[in-house]
Amino acid sequence: MSSSNLAYFSNDAIYACLAIFTIAFLAHAFEVSWSVKNTESSDKTEFDFSRTNRAGRLGTSMMILGTGILVIADVTRGLSAHRVPWGNMYEFSITGALMLAAAYLFAFAKYKVRWLGLPVSISVLLTLGTAITVLYRPSAPLVPALKSPWLAIHVLAAIISGGVFLVANLVAATFLVMERYELKGERPIWARKIPSLDALDQLSYRLVAFVFPLWTFAVIAGAIWAESAWGKYWSWDPKETWAFITWVAYAAYLHARVTVGWRGRRAAWLCIFAGSTFLFNYIWVNIWGTGLHTYSGL
Amino acid sequence: MNSAPELGFIALLRWAWRQLTSMRTALILLMLLGVAAIPGSLFPQRNQNPQKVDSYFTSDPTLAKWMDRLHLFNVYASPWFSAIYLLLFISLIGCVLPRTITHLKAIGKKPPLTPRNLDRMEGYRVIATDPATAIESARFWLKSHHYRIRVEGDSISAEKGYSRETGNLLFHLSLILILVGVALGSLLGMKGEAILNVGDRFINTPTSYDNISYGKFQGQGSLPPFALTVKNFVATYDAVTGQPSNYILTTEISDPIGAAAKKVVIKVNKPWTIGSTKVYLQANGYSPFVTIKDKSGHVTFKGAVIFLPQDGNLSSLGAIKVPDMVPQIGFIASFIPTATSSAARGIFSSYPEVLDPRLVLSAWKGNLGLDSGTPQSVYSLNTAQMSKIGLKALTLGSTYDFGYGTIRFDGWKSWVNLQIVDDPGKMYALFGALFAILGLLISLFTRQRRIWVKVGEGVEIAGLAKNGIPGLEAELMALTRALEEGEK
Numbered sequence A: 001m002s003s004s005n006l007a008y009f010s011n012d013a014i015y016a017c018l019a020i021f022t023i024a025f026l027a028h029a030f031e032v033s034w035s036v037k038n039t040e041s042s043d044k045t046e047f048d049f050s051r052t053n054r055a056g057r058l059g060t061s062m063m064i065l066g067t068g069i070l071v072i073a074d075v076t077r078g079l080s081a082h083r084v085p086w087g088n089m090y091e092f093s094i095t096g097a098l099m100l101a102a103a104y105l106f107a108f109a110k111y112k113v114r115w116l117g118l119p120v121s122i123s124v125l126l127t128l129g130t131a132i133t134v135l136y137r138p139s140a141p142l143v144p145a146l147k148s149p150w151l152a153i154h155v156l157a158a159i160i161s162g163g164v165f166l167v168a169n170l171v172a173a174t175f176l177v178m179e180r181y182e183l184k185g186e187r188p189i190w191a192r193k194i195p196s197l198d199a200l201d202q203l204s205y206r207l208v209a210f211v212f213p214l215w216t217f218a219v220i221a222g223a224i225w226a227e228s229a230w231g232k233y234w235s236w237d238p239k240e241t242w243a244f245i246t247w248v249a250y251a252a253y254l255h256a257r258v259t260v261g262w263r264g265r266r267a268a269w270l271c272i273f274a275g276s277t278f279l280f281n282y283i284w285v286n287i288w289g290t291g292l293h294t295y296s297g298l
Numbered sequence B: 001m002n003s004a005p006e007l008g009f010i011a012l013l014r015w016a017w018r019q020l021t022s023m024r025t026a027l028i029l030l031m032l033l034g035v036a037a038i039p040g041s042l043f044p045q046r047n048q049n050p051q052k053v054d055s056y057f058t059s060d061p062t063l064a065k066w067m068d069r070l071h072l073f074n075v076y077a078s079p080w081f082s083a084i085y086l087l088l089f090i091s092l093i094g095c096v097l098p099r100t101i102t103h104l105k106a107i108g109k110k111p112p113l114t115p116r117n118l119d120r121m122e123g124y125r126v127i128a129t130d131p132a133t134a135i136e137s138a139r140f141w142l143k144s145h146h147y148r149i150r151v152e153g154d155s156i157s158a159e160k161g162y163s164r165e166t167g168n169l170l171f172h173l174s175l176i177l178i179l180v181g182v183a184l185g186s187l188l189g190m191k192g193e194a195i196l197n198v199g200d201r202f203i204n205t206p207t208s209y210d211n212i213s214y215g216k217f218q219g220q221g222s223l224p225p226f227a228l229t230v231k232n233f234v235a236t237y238d239a240v241t242g243q244p245s246n247y248i249l250t251t252e253i254s255d256p257i258g259a260a261a262k263k264v265v266i267k268v269n270k271p272w273t274i275g276s277t278k279v280y281l282q283a284n285g286y287s288p289f290v291t292i293k294d295k296s297g298h299v300t301f302k303g304a305v306i307f308l309p310q311d312g313n314l315s316s317l318g319a320i321k322v323p324d325m326v327p328q329i330g331f332i333a334s335f336i337p338t339a340t341s342s343a344a345r346g347i348f349s350s351y352p353e354v355l356d357p358r359l360v361l362s363a364w365k366g367n368l369g370l371d372s373g374t375p376q377s378v379y380s381l382n383t384a385q386m387s388k389i390g391l392k393a394l395t396l397g398s399t400y401d402f403g404y405g406t407i408r409f410d411g412w413k414s415w416v417n418l419q420i421v422d423d424p425g426k427m428y429a430l431f432g433a434l435f436a437i438l439g440l441l442i443s444l445f446t447r448q449r450r451i452w453v454k455v456g457e458g459v460e461i462a463g464l465a466k467n468g469i470p471g472l473e474a475e476l477m478a479l480t481r482a483l484e485e486g487e488k
């Protein structure tokens, strides 16, 4: 296939992913909401998971299929430009969505967190949707400053970290919502399949502890790349500054948990705060910021 | 009598030191450093974007002056940012060094004695197994699960995950190493820039630079002696988007000066290295080449003038000054590498490579103001004491008669901007960073826990997980199972 055919193929695959993740989203939504069973005999709603189990499994298979196709879309995009597929915001976004989905599948395989499929599928949909509509750029080679193996390493590490940070944020947000329900009484029926507060609390911590070294590495790889491109490994341009702030925020989170013993709500808020600094960097600094990190028209 | 206040003072100092080196203070300082970094990303910084800083000063001088007093245009070198940084540095040292010493002393030591009352510990249980063999099989199991073991009478105290603290300390010591590297770089480093036309020769002495800055303790005489000649510069562009795809600078370098010249190719991500100094290709542009004659046909100026690119298609602006004519003559000029014209925009460049160049000149006469004492930019013309005498767009090789003489557009050259940087601290920072990751991995993925087994009336076991890390229960279960099966 020629380069431009490959690029078109990649775009088509992204559209296919949009459809598949939509199905995944609907299946997960169905799973959580349809388990409610209204019976007249009791004033309490009962629920029955047996009839939604298939919807849940459908959701999972769609997540797996969608992630697989996203891999293909991402790889063909890279092949069409003869380089790694993370040279501009469009490509960061599709690769980032892929990492988010992959982080979910990993967490699913390990901790059976199918309920997370709902927020993850909607996040992937939103990311891919904005990518293909607002951020789309035709496939093209890189400007010289971006031609470095460190680019590939640095950006890949950053995107994976970002995906996992987002999942951790979703878990922490779920924790906060569930906690509110439990403080007021009990969880609504659709939420009963979601793990205990304790498990949610642990899960978001583990996700962060798991990628924090990778994020540290991403920042360092970025510094090495900057050194070879600009002559200074750290110039405090807005992107670097916010990467540092994110790093400090997560370090604070880890310390708060491990050495001060924060748990539960306070830890969840801190986790969400740290994740927001990452999102802020990604969205605000990439688009409106100025500095050395402004890429070829996004 | 006298010693009382002195003691008080020393006590105060001690107290202050303990406060400063507590982990809590260090963490607060770290958070502060994060917060203090924010303004630098919101306001333009003088060393990154001086034009934007100037625009603050023109649009609201009073506000800008106040912001400047608070160092908001130079956050990362401001006294308050440095103060946080230094305090954090001291705090880290005071916090981590004593712990390192304690930790080193503890190497090879046995785990602490089994506490008297195990029933207060986590996961306490009494298991049904033969007390006679329990110690031996527990010992075997714990050994094979990498515990350090202390057998004392009829009890075992076992500990695992000692390396967690090692990782911890490695990480925090590495942070200190990074801070040292950063400090060395800013105290002993240098950074300078030089713009050179193709064909120019650069001798590495302070006067050859367009701008140069030294670290606080770096002397001027310390530049490595080399000479560099710009032989050739090639920029290639994507034919469709006009985006640059490659820059190749070919130079000849004599190192030291006078040595045989060797050919060196410098690219954007491939600097040339000499010791801890590196030479980077940073930017490039065009220098139109002109010949100016006075009315009698006498050459008053001949050469290439560096113009600054204004957009992605390298429309470039510059000034040509001829002080040796009467009256003095100056041109505000733009160089258009590939000229296209439209009604709305006039002449503009549609491609960054030179395919159909134009030199658009506006000619001025009068006083260039060169000997007024205030330094002038070479890229712009001060027209305060001048009047405009004409406007002309020249194609390659054509001549414009501006009344007091003629100017001929002879050709063009490429220029490159070399950035020359010496950072003797960066290796420390790099190794600090790598060790930091290593330490982090060790510390985050080692589980530190203790297990005790005691044989009394029954066989009691219990454990303790440091920092509440999960998994202790499963480990105790496994040990229980092993002991009970050992029974059979």
Ligand code: HEM
Binding pocket: A251, A254, A255, A258, A259, B021, B022, B023, B026, B027, B030, B091, B092, B093, B095, B096, B168, B172, B175, B440, B443, B444, B467
């Ligand atoms: C600069 C960013 C910092 C990061 C990313 C960081 C990270 C960490 C991490 C990951 C741990 C592991 C905790 C555990 O699992 O046992 C830790 C522990 C620790 N940190 Fe930091 N730290 C930082 C700064 C500091 C500073 C400035 C100090 C003190 C001056 C400090 C003191 C400690 C101490 C004493 C522990 C051990 C706590 C324990 O084992 O209970 N840290 N730190």
